[in-house]
Amino acid sequence: MSGLRRASELGLIACTVCGLVCRSGPGDERRLQGDGVDDAMVCPRCGSGLHRRKPHSYARTWALLIAAFIMYIPANVLPIMRTASLNDVDDNTIISGVVELWRAGSPNLAVIVFTASIVVPVLKFLALGALLLSSQLGSDWARLQRAKLFRLVELIGYWSMLDVFVVALLTALVRFSVLSLVQPLPGVIFFGLTVVLTMLASMSFDPRLIWDGKDTDD
Amino acid sequence: MGPTPPTALLICEYCDTVYRRRPLVHGDVARCVRCEAELERHHALSVNTLLALVLTALIVFVQANMWPIVTLGLSGQHNSTTLWGMIIAMWREQAQVVSVLVAFTLFFFPLAKMLSLGWLLWFARRGRRAPGFVPLMVALHHFGPWTMSEVFVLGALVAIVKAHAYFDVVADPGIYAYAALTLLITIFAGVDLRQLWNEPLVGLA
Numbered sequence: 001m002s003g004l005r006r007a008s009e010l011g012l013i014a015c016t017v018c019g020l021v022c023r024s025g026p027g028d029e030r031r032l033q034g035d036g037v038d039d040a041m042v043c044p045r046c047g048s049g050l051h052r053r054k055p056h057s058y059a060r061t062w063a064l065l066i067a068a069f070i071m072y073i074p075a076n077v078l079p080i081m082r083t084a085s086l087n088d089v090d091d092n093t094i095i096s097g098v099v100e101l102w103r104a105g106s107p108n109l110a111v112i113v114f115t116a117s118i119v120v121p122v123l124k125f126l127a128l129g130a131l132l133l134s135s136q137l138g139s140d141w142a143r144l145q146r147a148k149l150f151r152l153v154e155l156i157g158y159w160s161m162l163d164v165f166v167v168a169l170l171t172a173l174v175r176f177s178v179l180s181l182v183q184p185l186p187g188v189i190f191f192g193l194t195v196v197l198t199m200l201a202s203m204s205f206d207p208r209l210i211w212d213g214k215d216t217d218d
Numbered sequence: 219m220g221p222t223p224p225t226a227l228l229i230c231e232y233c234d235t236v237y238r239r240r241p242l243v244h245g246d247v248a249r250c251v252r253c254e255a256e257l258e259r260h261h262a263l264s265v266n267t268l269l270a271l272v273l274t275a276l277i278v279f280v281q282a283n284m285w286p287i288v289t290l291g292l293s294g295q296h297n298s299t300t301l302w303g304m305i306i307a308m309w310r311e312q313a314q315v316v317s318v319l320v321a322f323t324l325f326f327f328p329l330a331k332m333l334s335l336g337w338l339l340w341f342a343r344r345g346r347r348a349p350g351f352v353p354l355m356v357a358l359h360h361f362g363p364w365t366m367s368e369v370f371v372l373g374a375l376v377a378i379v380k381a382h383a384y385f386d387v388v389a390d391p392g393i394y395a396y397a398a399l400t401l402l403i404t405i406f407a408g409v410d411l412r413q414l415w416n417e418p419l420v421g422l423a
Contacts, residue, residue, distance in 0.1 A: 004235050004236075004251060004252050005235070005236050006233070006234045006235055006236065007229045007234045007235075007236050008234055010236055012227070012229065012236060014229035014231060014234070016231065017355075017356055017359045017360075018355065018356075018359070018412060018415050019228075019229075019231070019412045019415065020225075020415070021225070021227040021228070021229055021236075045352075045415065046352055046355060046356050046415075047352060047356070048356060097380075100380075101376070101379065101380060104379070104380065104382075104383045105383075106379045109375070109376055109379050112372065112376070113376055116372075143253075144253060144254065147232060147233065147253040147254070147255070148253075148254065150232075151232070151255065158363065158364075158366055158369060159369055159372075161319075161323065161366055161369050161373075162369055162372055162373050162376065163373075164316055164319065164320070164373075165320065165324075165366075165369060165370050165373030165374070165377075166373045166376045166377045166380070167316070168304045168305075168307070168308050168313075168316060168317075168320050169287070169288070169299070169304055169373060169374055169377040170377050170380065170381065171304070171307045171308060171311055171313075172299035172303045172304040172306075172307035172308075173288060173290045173297055173298070173299050173377070173381065174290065174297070174381065174385070175297050175307075176292045176295050176297065179292055179293065179295070180292055180384065180385075183311050184308060184311050184312075184313040184316060188313060188316055189313055189315045189316055192315060192316050192319050193315065196319065199363065199364075203363070207231075207232045207233065207253075208231075208232065208233055208234045210233070210253075211233045211234065211252065211253070
């Protein structure tokens with residue numbers, strides 16, 4: 001890969017917002033480091049702050065990921081929705097909702113909901129955790145695969161909101177006074193927060209860090 | 219490097235590799251050699267086509283929000299809801315966080331996205347930069363990932379199947395409008411907004 005030069009070697013910076021290629025001299029280091037410094041470098045085209053790497057990427061991503069994981073526990077343990085009818089009250093968790101959907105005759109949809117609500121969040125925790133650790137160690141192991149894993153996480157992350165929308169729609173629809181009623185329960189709030197926090201976590205991770213450690217094979 | 223103008227260069231946002239920009243022809247997709255991320259793609263859609271699509275999406279969006287989405291029936295009673303019915307119901311049921319989340323991801327962000335895109339393209343087709351071009355482009359970059367109409371369509375499908383076990387379910391026009399909106403959004407998803415920065419502009423920027 002000797003022919004491929006990176007922007008950081010050439011004294012160039014790409015604006016993360018508009019993509020403009022900017023030059024940075026050796027004297028600009030301090031202005032690039034300072035997150036809130038008065039004379040921090042900004043993109044001449046769109047005015048966004050310029051940084052070689054997203055500022056405090058590791059700390060922010062870890063913090064958001066851990067917060068998301070903490071929210072994910074009540075999201076799964078607490079019920080997300082209550083179905084009340086004349087003679088019984090039924091509280092559903094995410095998992096029991098999937099099981100019910102499977103039994104109610106739609107295994108295909110059950111698989112989709114299971115993927116969106118369980119597989120995707122767990123994949124995000126594992127993938128972002130692995131990306132953070134391997135990049136912090138400067139590992140050059142499976143870089144291309146890690147880069148692709150990050151783009152996958154970015155692409156599928158927001159589909160986890162599926163269950164939140166299901167609960168919201170059912171709450172608005174099933175309002176037959178005493179006959180039948182659906183209410184949201186706290187689990188759904190924690191789940192919504194989990195999705196938002198994992199999305200913020202993947203946005204604050206800088207994929208360029210994957211390639212920053214030293215190369216051993218090329 | 220020599221005196222290469224910065225606009226002749228392209229940097230992969232995923233791995234920081236520097237490339238010299240090459241003109242793309244129909245169907246071309248430029249990929250990063252190092253990390254295989256997409257760098258740039260040729261757009262078959264002209265500014266006029268894009269503007270037409272945005273206006274269509276805006277009309278469909280209004281319909282999707284005005285018309286009821288689904289109607290449920292139980293022993294003679296009927297209930298239907300719109301998107302705002304959902305938002306209000308969640309607010310009243312002590313799930314304000316979810317209510318706000320739904321309002322932003324399914325209403326405010328998609329609406330703001332379509333309106334600002336329409337505004338930018340309306341001026342771009344006359345070769346001009348719209349008033350407020352820079353702040354709007356920056357805002358679009360930031361709230362772009364938070365529009366979730368396509369997830370809602372799948373969510374509505376799941377809700378319908380769940381409700382079908384206990385109620386009579388009638389799909390209302392709103393759900394079809396949402397399905398159409400999803401198709402339009404899928405077309406937009408392939409469009410790289412950053413190219414608007416590079417559009418050759420006639421007259422004053």
